Amino acid sequence: MQYYLAPMHGITGYIYRNSYEKIFHNIDKYFAPFIVPNKSRNLKTKDFLDVLPQNNRGVTIIPQILTNDSNGFIATSRKLQKLGYHEINLNLGCPSRIVVSKYKGSGFLAKREELDRFLDEIFKIDDMKISIKTRIGKDSPKEFYELIKIFNKYPIEELIIHPRTQKDFYGDKPNLEVFKDALSLSINPICYNGDIFTGEDHNKLTKDFPEVKTVMLGRGILANPGLLNEIKNNTVIDKKIFKDFHDEILRQYIELCDEDMHVLIKMKELWGYMRYVFSNNKEYLKIIKKSQNISDYNEAVLSLFNEQEIVEGAGLFTQGNWGV
Ligand SMILES: Cc1cc2nc3c(=O)[nH]c(=O)nc-3n(C[C@H](O)[C@H](O)[C@H](O)COP(=O)(O)O)c2cc1C
Structure with missing residues (x-):
């Protein structure tokens, strides 16, 4: 089985990825958070730093x-190619209302003719692999059956499916009926993504779909960075390893950011996920969230x-x- 880390904008940038790699070293591919093409010749600084080979x-x-x-996709792909990248992933999954209102991300799924034309153009790049990360529709799961006809027209490196519609956002459960159909209908390799939060979730997925050979994990790893070891080796993460991982992320953010507040915003966002694997975490989380400087923050984290x-x-x- 191959395991990928899902792109999570604002969270799984190079600092998170490098810290994870240093401590756990068990991800086959890291998908970087989305880049929105701009008109200038260069990538935006933040995006550039995130994919810069020296940082990865x-x-x-x-x-x-x-x-x-x-055109934006092709121009940005070329910039990434110059940095040494040979595969680009297209985001057809982002459910954010601002993105969707511009018919991007999962909003693009509602414009099938345009999507087909777009794919026809970008698949003319013959020296770049293109994979797609998609939801199963904009409003209804039924849309998937039309979408897959379009996807099957192109040599997609991998079709990563998060089986929810845009309308579902992150609610309800992934639609495994449609995912099952996707496995039989797609001529391209499929990767599963969505709601694998425990070893048990993973085992259920692989039992129900033994033909799945690639799984992308997102929020499950944010909450429990030891999830993949749990899946692979049936081991629960050691507190010391969790602390080392936390400290590595913190150290790198302190090195990068001029102000404590910027570091704390990043770390507090992570705790919104990491809290779940700790017993009686509620009161500790409140104190962590209240901390206004690194020293108070460290004290709160240490007590947890x-x-x-x-x-x-x-x-x-x-x-x-x-x-919990
Ligand atoms: C905070 C956050 C940021 C995300 N950013 C991206 C992104 O940049 N690109 C993308 O394709 N998906 C993005 N996603 C979606 C995840 O990659 C993933 O598809 C989703 O969380 C479902 O997988 P999971 O249940 O394993 O988390 C984001 C999700 C979250 C929660």
């Missing part, structure tokens, strides 16, 4: 582009690590055996 040593990175403009335990079987939104 020793890891396989697939950059992602979010657009409905084929010292005084609480990692709950076996817990994952994002789930209770684990002890009740």
Whole structure:
């Protein structure tokens, strides 16, 4: 089985990815958060730094582009190619209202003719592999059956499916009926993505779909960075390893940011996910969120690590055996 880290804009930038790689070293491909093409000759500084090879040593990175403009896609792909990239991922999944209102991300799924024309243009690039990360429709899962006819016209390196519609956002459950059909209908390789938060979720998926050979994990890893070791080796993450991972991310953000506040915004966002695997985390999370400087923050984090335990079987939104 191959495992990918999902792109998560604002979170899984190079600092997160490098920290993860340093401690866990078990991801086959890291998908970088989306880049929106701009008209200038160069990538925006933030996007450039995120994909700069010097910032991504020793890891396989697939950059992602979010657009409905084929010229923008091609121009940005060329810039990425100059940096050494040979595969680009197209984002057809982003459900954010601003993105969707411009018919980008999962909004583009509602414009099938335009999407087909767009794909026809971008697949003319013959020296670049293109993979697609998609939802199963804009408003209804039925749309998938038309979309797959379009996708099947192109040599997609991989079709990564998050089986929800845009309308679902992150609610309800992934639609496994449609995913099952996708496996039989797609002529291109399929990767599964969505709601794998525990080892049990993973085992259920692979039992139901033994033909799945590639899984992309997102929020499940944010909540439990040891999830993949749990999946592969049936081991629960050690608190010390979790702390080392946390400290590595913190160290790199401190090195990068001029102000404590910027570091704290990033770390607090992460705790919105990581809290779930700790016992009785609620009060600790409040104190972490209230901290206004690195020293108070460190103190709050240390008490959580010292005084609480990692709950076996817990994952994002789930209770684990002890009740979180
Ligand atoms: C905060 C956040 C940012 C995201 N940013 C991106 C992104 O840049 N590109 C993308 O294709 N998907 C993005 N996603 C979607 C994830 O890659 C993934 O498809 C989704 O979270 C479902 O997988 P999961 O249940 O394993 O998390 C984002 C999701 C979250 C929660």
